[in-house]
Amino acid sequence: MRIAISTGGGDAPGLNAVIRAATLSALERGWSVMGIKRGYAGLLGEDEVIPLTRESVRGIGHLGGTILRTTNRGNPFSFPVQQADGSWREIDRSDEILENARNLGIEALISIGGDGSLAIAQRLVDKGMRIVGVPKTIDNDVAGTVTTFGFDTAVATAIEAIDKLQTTAESHDRVLVLEVMGREAGFIALHSGVAGSADVVLIPEIAWKLEHVCEAVMERDRRGRKFAIVVVAEGAKDEGGHVSLIGDSLPGQAPRIGGVAHNLAKAIQAKTGKECRAMVLGHLQRGGMPTGYDRLLATRFGGAAAQAVADGKWGHMVALQTPHIVTVPIREAIREPRRVDPSHDIVQTARRTGISFGDR
Numbered sequence: 232m233r234i235a236i237s238t239g240g241g242d243a244p245g246l247n248a249v250i251r252a253a254t255l256s257a258l259e260r261g262w263s264v265m266g267i268k269r270g271y272a273g274l275l276g277e278d279e280v281i282p283l284t285r286e287s288v289r290g291i292g293h294l295g296g297t298i299l300r301t302t303n304r305g306n307p308f309s310f311p312v313q314q315a316d317g318s319w320r321e322i323d324r325s326d327e328i329l330e331n332a333r334n335l336g337i338e339a340l341i342s343i344g345g346d347g348s349l350a351i352a353q354r355l356v357d358k359g360m361r362i363v364g365v366p367k368t369i370d371n372d373v374a375g376t377v378t379t380f381g382f383d384t385a386v387a388t389a390i391e392a393i394d395k396l397q398t399t400a401e402s403h404d405r406v407l408v409l410e411v412m413g414r415e416a417g418f419i420a421l422h423s424g425v426a427g428s429a430d431v432v433l434i435p436e437i438a439w440k441l442e443h444v445c446e447a448v449m450e451r452d453r454r455g456r457k458f459a460i461v462v463v464a465e466g467a468k469d470e471g472g473h474v475s476l477i478g479d480s481l482p483g484q485a486p487r488i489g490g491v492a493h494n495l496a497k498a499i500q501a502k503t504g505k506e507c508r509a510m511v512l513g514h515l516q517r518g519g520m521p522t523g524y525d526r527l528l529a530t531r532f533g534g535a536a537a538q539a540v541a542d543g544k545w546g547h548m549v550a551l552q553t554p555h556i557v558t559v560p561i562r563e564a565i566r567e568p569r570r571v572d573p574s575h576d577i578v579q580t581a582r583r584t585g586i587s588f589g590d591r
């Protein structure tokens with residue numbers, strides 16, 4: 232049997248560990264393995280398809296990034312093509328994927344990606360392609376699995392940043408606003424904020440008001456704690472719209488989320504008179520070596536994906552349902568993305584230990 236592996240969407244620490252484990256598990260079964268470069272681009276003639284051997288996956292399990300590269304602009308169902316006049320048009324190139332995979336003798340694909348890549352995988356499965364999914368995202372917002380690899384590493388990076396901001400904030404009696412990733416889901420902000428003992432945590436799932444954030448900061452001030460740490464997810468909505476969530480955008484491109492920290496720091500400073508500083512952690516959260524937890528989870532996912540191929544579990548993705556790795560239908564996993572449940576014990580405990588979510 233010949234299988235292929237692809238990585239799509241934003242990268243996440245642990246991708247290489249999945250590639251390594253899936254490749255070694257496949258080779259051990261006597262299969263051959265191809266790596267499709269840059270999502271599906273390799274199957275569209277826009278990039279390469281390379282053989283994956285023991286040598287090519289040697290020593291990559293602890294490395295960040297992906298040896299197969301990735302892209303979040305590679306949806307074959309709406310592939311962007313530039314026109315003669317310079318404008319862009321999207322065309323459906325999914326049939327080419329199936330045809331090229333057939334021509335290369337690829338009998339099954341392990342597609343490693345987040346909700347977007349998994350939705351593409353499901354559409355290709357519906358067209359007859361034999362695909363097994365592996366859920367990936369630092370945001371932890373894929374349903375059907377207790378967690379995704381990459382999340383633990385992102386949280387560890389955010390906690391390290393909070394720990395460092397705590398000491399400088401205290402020295403200067405300042406409010407430090409840290410923006411972490413999470414366009415739709417606030418898991419990174421919540422987990423890092425609670426573990427790092429932040430004072431305010433703002434997430435997309437709980438609408439917050441500037442006045443409540445400032446009140447939390449000033450209440451602390453009155454108790455003699457002259458500094459504060461505010462952790463804000465990039466997509467956290469400000470009820471009332473006093474703080475713009477829209478950051479810089481390139482000319483001709485849609486304004487993008489990000490930059491909330493700077494706007495929020497300015498707003499808190501104006502309202503409280505306290506000196507504020509902002510920091511956007513950005514892609515540091517996606518880079519670097521995966522934590523031990525993520526390496527192990529990614530390795531288990533890779534091995535389980537090869538097993539799922541052996542079992543013919545097309546249209547399923549591997550998932551952690553503690554303590555086991557199971558397979559679940561991709562269709563079910565992508566039906567509804569996972570979001571922070573405001574009644575979850577982490578939120579409740581956070582509130583009881585003095586963290587404000589800016590909603591009251």
Ligand code: F6P
Pocket residue numbers: 241242303368369370412413414415465
């Ligand atoms: O992987 C998802 C994510 O981490 C989001 O939280 C964030 O908004 C996005 O990636 C950033 O993506 P890009 O690399 O395209 O800026």
